[in-house]
Amino acid sequence: MEYNILESVDLNDSNIYKSFTNRYFSKRYILNVGGIENNDIMLMFHSNRITLLSLAPSHFFFKKLDNYSLNFTIGEVDRLSNLVKGKGKKGGQMLTPKSAICKVQWSDGTSFDVPCCMKGTLIEVNENLVKNPELLREEPDADGFIAIMLSSIAISEATKNELLNHEEYLKHVNSSC
Template identity: 40%
Template sequence: MTEIMKSYYLQEEQQVICGETVSSIVADFVEDYPSTVDRFFTRYYYVQPGKENEPLRVLFHSNRICLIGLAPEHVAFEKGIQAVTFEVGRIDRSENQVSGKKKSGGMILQMDSTLALITCKDGSVYKVRGCVQGKLVEVNKRLVENIDLLREEGDGYVAVVMPKPEQCEAVKAKLMSREEYDKKYGKRMVSE
């Protein structure tokens, strides 16, 4: 923000409007205001048995939309990510087209469906699983061009999946809460 804009928008002095003294607009500014993810999503985690170093994070919105991405402790971050592709076998997940309120036309996913393949600099390839049974709404095509987005909690999602309304509680029951994840894996994985 330029200095002129700062002086205009961030006026610290009080003003008199219609004969009443009004405090500065920035007087109520809170620097540690919760992020969008903290305000609107609940964090869940999925760790496939036998693959504890490949955890996935599921951000569950109250409208039942799920953003699926890599947890910060995923081994791919350590190795260095080289590429992300949505071409899984004969299916290109990026070609998924949905329409309407019920998202008709979306690919039906199971918990073990592969959403994307992540290739690391050492040549190893990791599958990003669906973690949630539901319809694939979209994949994050921006990841193909900007791999660093994967590190960001909200914008770094791999895919958006929408479970059926009647299955939401069952889906949440199969995932780990943030507290369960931190207790079981978080501290051990960060220290490795």
């Protein structure tokens, strides 16, 4: 009797091929940041306190299909020059919840800032977005994340507990449609 293992797996099952972020990060959402409608941010928390910053799928950015670019220089601070060293991630730029990580600029001249929405340290920005900004639109919860941040255990847990989890977010978004 011959057994073909590939026949025992449903290759169309999306649970088998979850992205890295879907497998190891818990998604949390902040709606209408700064009082701006649909300025929705997604923070993805890993158990090791690493947090990925991205735009939530309901963000107004995804409704405008114009060409855009990302600018990581905010005021006099160049987020691309952030340099951390060692196990303790020394030297990272300190962030407050209102700290802007980047500015999204559309070809028509309009723009908006992306705030980090939590207190912590900037570990790095996603330099792949500089080379390929379309990742932000195509894969916002995977390769298109904006930045990696690190905070204390207490801040990370408190922030996570204050925000909407994925199910609550889906209920809110579906009810407002």
